[in-house]
Amino acid sequence: MQHMDHDRLVFLALGESEADNEERAYLAGCEHCRSELENLRRVADLSAEGQGLHDLPDPPDHLWQGIVAEIRAAERLPTLVEPRRPVTAPDTFADPPARVLSPPARKRARWSGWMTTVATAAAAAILGVVGTAVVLGGTEPEPAPPQQQTVRASASLAAFGETPPEVNGAARVFDNGQLHLHVVNLPDVSGYYEVWLIDPETMEMFSVGVLGGDTDALLPLPPNADLERYSVVDISAEGYDNNTAHSGDSLVRGTLTS
Amino acid sequence: MGVTVRHAPQKATRPVTAAAPQEPPGPPEDDLAARFRSGDEAALREAYDRFGRAVLHLAISTLSNRSDAEDVTQATFVAAWLGRETFDPTKGSLIGWLLGIGRRKVIDRLRASAREARVVETVRQHPDPTPTRSDPDNVVDRLVVADELARLPGEQRRMLELAFFDDLTHHQIATMTGVPLGTVKSHIRRGMQCLKRRWEVDGATHGPRPAGLPGAR
Numbered sequence: 001m002q003h004m005d006h007d008r009l010v011f012l013a014l015g016e017s018e019a020d021n022e023e024r025a026y027l028a029g030c031e032h033c034r035s036e037l038e039n040l041r042r043v044a045d046l047s048a049e050g051q052g053l054h055d056l057p058d059p060p061d062h063l064w065q066g067i068v069a070e071i072r073a074a075e076r077l078p079t080l081v082e083p084r085r086p087v088t089a090p091d092t093f094a095d096p097p098a099r100v101l102s103p104p105a106r107k108r109a110r111w112s113g114w115m116t117t118v119a120t121a122a123a124a125a126i127l128g129v130v131g132t133a134v135v136l137g138g139t140e141p142e143p144a145p146p147q148q149q150t151v152r153a154s155a156s157l158a159a160f161g162e163t164p165p166e167v168n169g170a171a172r173v174f175d176n177g178q179l180h181l182h183v184v185n186l187p188d189v190s191g192y193y194e195v196w197l198i199d200p201e202t203m204e205m206f207s208v209g210v211l212g213g214d215t216d217a218l219l220p221l222p223p224n225a226d227l228e229r230y231s232v233v234d235i236s237a238e239g240y241d242n243n244t245a246h247s248g249d250s251l252v253r254g255t256l257t258s
Numbered sequence: 259m260g261v262t263v264r265h266a267p268q269k270a271t272r273p274v275t276a277a278a279p280q281e282p283p284g285p286p287e288d289d290l291a292a293r294f295r296s297g298d299e300a301a302l303r304e305a306y307d308r309f310g311r312a313v314l315h316l317a318i319s320t321l322s323n324r325s326d327a328e329d330v331t332q333a334t335f336v337a338a339w340l341g342r343e344t345f346d347p348t349k350g351s352l353i354g355w356l357l358g359i360g361r362r363k364v365i366d367r368l369r370a371s372a373r374e375a376r377v378v379e380t381v382r383q384h385p386d387p388t389p390t391r392s393d394p395d396n397v398v399d400r401l402v403v404a405d406e407l408a409r410l411p412g413e414q415r416r417m418l419e420l421a422f423f424d425d426l427t428h429h430q431i432a433t434m435t436g437v438p439l440g441t442v443k444s445h446i447r448r449g450m451q452c453l454k455r456r457w458e459v460d461g462a463t464h465g466p467r468p469a470g471l472p473g474a475r
Contacts, residue, residue, distance in 0.1 A: 006447060013450070014421055014446075039458075040454060042457075043453045043454045043457055047403050047404070048422045048423065050400040050401070050404035051422070051423050053312075053400060053401060053404040054408055056312065056314075056315050058310075059314045059328075059331065063310070063314070063328055063331060064303075067336055070336045071336055074340060166337055184337070185340070188366045189370060190370045
């Protein structure tokens with residue numbers, strides 16, 4: 001059977017005329033034309049509903065400032081893409097490959113003055129939270145007391161289970177027993193994030209602490225923690241449910257290697 | 259309804275997104291997408307100028323709380339920038355991709371507040387406990403289709419707008435514009451095809467995106 005004239009389908013979709021009996025009988029029997037008509041109808045409805053959408057209000061200024069600040073903060077922090085080699089402060093971070101997201105300094109000039117100010121202030125605030133013990137390295141190489149931190153083990157963290165793939169990050173353990181986590185795009189959860197070290201053989205685990213809202217966190221590990229055995233870093237979504245065990249809802253995981 | 263509908267045909271519909279109203283369709287968006295993907299910061303600003311209000315609109319019309327909506331918008335652009343390498347221009351447009359990220363974040367937020375609402379029975383912050391918010395998928399679809407409509411060649415777009423917004427028939431459009439009926443028909447048919455194709459590529463209820471809220475599809 002020949003399909004219906006496409007112009008006619010468009011007419012029907014736009015509601016310009018009604019299908020007559022013959023057409024109705026035909027459509028009932030032809031899946032192809034019926035679904036084409038349905039799709040055209042849907043598109044026509046969506047179009048009509050979208051009438052006001054060409055004149056949407058501009059977002060408030062602070063939104064852009066927030067975006068810039070958050071991105072700048074993310075870029076300022078070490079992204080831990082190459083955490084294997086011993087990281088020494090602070091000169092290493094003047095070295096571009098260690099900070100993958102950081103644009104060259106001259107690129108930064110593209111942002112207007114106030115944006116840079118906002119970004120720097122926010123980055124500085126976050127640096128404050130993370131603490132100077134981490135080898136963040138300011139833009140000025142001279143004064144910072146050279147905190148030498150060697151990375152004992154590191155892991156890249158990947159989305160686990162149904163977590164969207166853009167959730168990822170990295171973990172590294174410093175010689176001084178601190179665990180540094182960097183995670184981006186964690187989904188909103190109603191409770192909180194908890195960090196675990198897991199023995200992959202037995203699935204025994206212990207909790208290292210909770211993660212706040214920042215992309216970076218520094219958590220102390222028990223001094224005698226056996227990282228060979230508890231080699232999997234896991235971040236889970238936990239509820240305020242009076243249950244201290246792992247919820248089973250892992251968001252990201254990675255295996256520490258030294 | 260007569261044919262003397264005042265439609266102000268001179269006032270071009272601007273892309274849902276573009277900053278400048280009269281811009282010819284797409285100062286090559288492919289180029290913007292490519293620059294965005296390669297990490298050009300100017301492209302981030304440009305993408306925000308063009309698509310920021312669409313993403314914010316998605317969040318505002320689906321979430322009950324304005325500050326949540328702004329958070330989601332901010333998080334969408336930050337996530338897009340940090341994850342820009344995962345954007346595949348061959349699979350859809352930049353705005354479609356951004357709206358897809360925004361849509362997931364909206365859904366996450368809706369789920370989180372649904373859980374909260376279950377735990378905390380008392381509704382404190384929301385003066386209206388059952389606000390009727392739009393379905394994220396529908397909002398994305400409307401934005402995508404409106405964006406495509408704004409990108410169509412001038413005459414095609416105008417005919418479709420007369421049909422959609424002013425409810426004119428082909429005949430009425432032909433009479434009103436002085437364009438031959440056959441041309442009106444072919445403009446409308448082609449325009450509808452473009453809208454449909456775009457919706458199939460970038461829309462939320464069509465295409466390869468994972469299902470969101472149960473029943474959202």
